[in-house]
Amino acid sequence: MSEHLLQVENLRTEFPTRDGVVGAVDGVSFYLDPGETLGIVGESGSGKSITVLSIMGLVQRPGRIAGGRVLYKGNDLVQFSQEQLQEVRGKDLAMIFQDPMTSLNPVYRSGWQVGEPLRLHRGLDRPRSLREAVSMFRKVGMPEPEQRVQSYPHELSGGMRQRAMIAMGLTTGPSVLIADEPTTALDVTIQAQILELLKKVNAEYNTATILITHNLGVVAGMCERVMVMYAGRVVEEGPTEDVFANPSHPYTWSLLRSLPRLDRDAKEPLRALPGLPPDLTDLPSGCHFHPRCPFRIDRCVDEYPPLAAVLPAQRAACWVTQAGVDLNRAGAIVG
Amino acid sequence: MLWKYALRRIIVALPVLLGVTVITYGLIYLTAGDLVPGLQLNPNLRPEDIARIKANLGLDQPFLVQYLNWLGVPWLLHQVGLWPGAVRTGLLQGDFGRSLLDGSPVMSHILERLPYTLELTSLAILVGVIVAIPMGVVGALRRGSPADHFLTSLSVVGVSIPNFWLALLLVLIFSVGAFQLGLPHLPSGGAASSVNGGDVLDRLAHLVLPTTVLAFGYLAVWSRYTRSSMLESLSQDYVRTARAKGMSERRVVYVHTLRNAVIPLVTLIGLELPTLVAGGAVVEIVFSWPGLGRLALERAVGHDYTTVMGLTLFTAVLVIAGNLLADVLYAVLDPRIRYT
Incomplete structure (x- = not known):
């Protein structure tokens, strides 16, 4: 097996609840190579965020990683102590969060916060870390960087805050940048700017990026590969173009079909995916998606399908497509 | 900015003070005939x-x-x-006029007693803060643990026990009991020994029991407050960001969480400042502490209405000053607060 930069194997993260233990992440495996951008999509509660928090070792009690490995440059982060993880976090693996409004500490100046990883991991003193913060601000396109490092987060706009978050993640030159819905809290024009910035950063620093989003358009524009999650599991994974052209899991297929498209007849109605995401404490038998699946066969109710190759570069956990059914063609009949 | 804000606040406080004088004089006039x-x-x-x-x-x-x-x-x-x-x-x-009892200026009475009250209550507040914040932090960090339950129980006890009773109990144990057993004991009252006393050590010994009683009341409330405020802060996104930066949990708690958690606490303590005068009255009486609280009681009982009015007004000024101080501190701690 070739060495990947980051390789997640059979990761399982559990949360005890009143109704029993919930596997928020249930046997997820994937890899990330240097410089590539991987998109993770799925509904709220599908385990996207918990997956990346598990990688960072940031799952808070009572949640815990119950199994699997997270290999970063060959070392298993799951086995790392908190002290060892602190060495890696913010230095090799950086993370930026959804809401830049609440993700920055309100009582410290932005420059102080952006320079903090450098003081923690590179031993820089405050004046030097501040100068670095200014130059990072310049790189992420922050207007008036010298003044902005002196600003408190509430004095910055939403877009500027997210730029500050990105600057903060990149100061130490991490090899993996995890962006958990980085544009969800921003308005549309700013979203585009931030995505441009992430793309630029990815190209310039050769930082491998994991982009979590529920916006398929973002995935199409940003990611080389995409991974679709449903109820804590990966249901489909492959190169973005292939997955979008030939969705091999009914869930992916339904998601894509629910999107408005410019090249489709404007009169054709959008198809919403019927039903609700499953309750993790009471998962359906067999394939977790079967109650909402228009292609369901008997086997789906009894057995969970493995994630297996459907097309040369594409894997999906679906009995139907693994049997050779083309969803695009079959979908026309199912309606 | 800051002085302008303070000045404005003082100007706004003037009508309040005027109102206090009307009520004070009116009440005394009605009751005292x-x-x-x-x-x-x-x-x-x-x-x-x-x-x-x-x-x-x-x-x-x-x-x-x-x-x-x-x-x-x-x-x-x-x-x-x-x-x-x-x-x-x-x-x-x-x-402030002259005392009806002895004809000396009311202000001189107040100034004579003020240092004792300030000494006792500021020490009690200091001890309260120093103990309450770590208690709250521990409670929040180990929520649901035996330590948390113990601290919670301690707070409930602290809130529930009347401080005069606690004062008497402590006197019974540490003054009377210890004395009877021939152990080193603490003075049961006063601010200093009259016989070959008055040095620093003697004065500190006199402070121990009243400070403990007062501080216990404060920290019971403040530790609960710190705990819930810490819990709220800990669940904030910026704490997750701090962890993602790869710092020690210590730094996460003390640099990134606590600073945010103590902001509401400052207001609470600021509101407590007026008790520098009034709140300690019961404790002052039990421990024969020659402070303002006891002065107020003595003079009220003695029908020294001018002194009582003077004390009331003085307390009102302290309340306003305490609020002002809390607001200013609040603004210093929280950059989001504007002086407007």
């Missing part, structure tokens, strides 16, 4: 003597004139020639 109790009971005083005394004190005047006299408005008018006759200075000139 002629302000000179017992004169009629003195067999050596003829009615004309009593009338003369009242006239001397200005008590033969209507309420409004009496009140304005107390404020010192006639004195001001007299200076510009608008008020005939001899007048005395009043509150506006910083004159």
Whole structure:
């Protein structure tokens, strides 16, 4: 097996609840190579965020990683102590969060916060870390960087805050940048700017990026590969173009079909995916998606399908497509 | 910015203070009647003597004139020639009047007792803060643990026990009991020993029990507050960001969480500042502490209405000053607060 930069194997993260233990992440495996951008999509509660928090070792009690490995440059982060993880976090693996409004500490100046990883991991003193913060601000396109490092987060706009978050993640030159819905809290024009910035950063620093989003358009524009999650599991994974052209899991297929498209007849109605995401404490038998699946066969109710190759570069956990059914063609009949 | 804000706050406080003077004087006027109790009971005083005394004190005047006299408005008018006759200075000139009991200035009584009260209550607040914050932090970090349950119980006990009872209990144990057992014991009252006492160590020994009682009351409330405030802070996104930066949990807690958690606590403590005077009264009485609280009680019992009014007003000024201080501190701690 070739060495990947980051390789997640059979990761399982559990949360005890009143109704029993919930596997928020249930046997997820994937890899990330240097410089590539991987998109993770799925509904709220599908385990996207918990997956990346598990990688960072940031799952808070009572949640815990119950199994699997997270290999970063060959070392298993799951086995790392908190002290060892602190060495890696913010230095090799950086993370930026959804809401830049609440993700920055309100009582410290932005420059102080952006320079903090450098003081923690590179031993820089405050004046030097501040100068670095200014130059990072310049790189992420922050207007008036010298003044902005002196600003408190509430004095910055939403877009500027997210730029500050990105600057903060990149100061130490991490090899993996995890962006958990980085544009969800921003308005549309700013979203585009931030995505441009992430793309630029990815190209310039050769930082491998994991982009979590529920916006398929973002995935199409940003990611080389995409991974679709449903109820804590990966249901489909492959190169973005292939997955979008030939969705091999009914869930992916339904998601894509629910999107408005410019090249489709404007009169054709959008198809919403019927039903609700499953309750993790009471998962359906067999394939977790079967109650909402228009292609369901008997086997789906009894057995969970493995994630297996459907097309040369594409894997999906679906009995139907693994049997050779083309969803695009079959979908026309199912309606 | 800051001084402008403070100045504005002081100006806004002036009408409040005026209101306090009206209420204070009005209440005393209503309850105390002629302000000179017992004169009629003195067999050596003829009615004309009593009338003369009242006239001397200005008590033969209507309420409004009496009140304005107390404020010192006639004195001001007299200076510009608008008020005939001899007048005395009043509150506006910083004159709180004279004690009805001993004729000495009310202010001198207050200033004499103030240091003792400040000494006791500021120490109690300091101890309260120093103990309450770590208690709250531990409770929040180990929520649901035996330590948390213990601290919670301690707080409940602290809130529930009346402080006079705790004071008596401590005196019983550490003064009386220890003395009877021949152990080193703590003084049960006063601010210093009258016999070969008065050095630092002796004064500290006198402070231990009253400080403990007062601080226990404070920290019971403040530790709960710190705990819930910490829990709220800990669940904030910026704490997750801090962890993602790869710092020690210590730094996450003390640099990124606590700073945010203590901001509401500052207001709470600021509101507690007036008890620098009043709140400690019961404790001062139990421990014979020569502070303002005991002065207030003594003078109220002794019908020394001018002193009582002076103390009331003085407390009101402290309340306002305490609020102002809390607001300023709040703004210093939280950059989001604007001085407007």
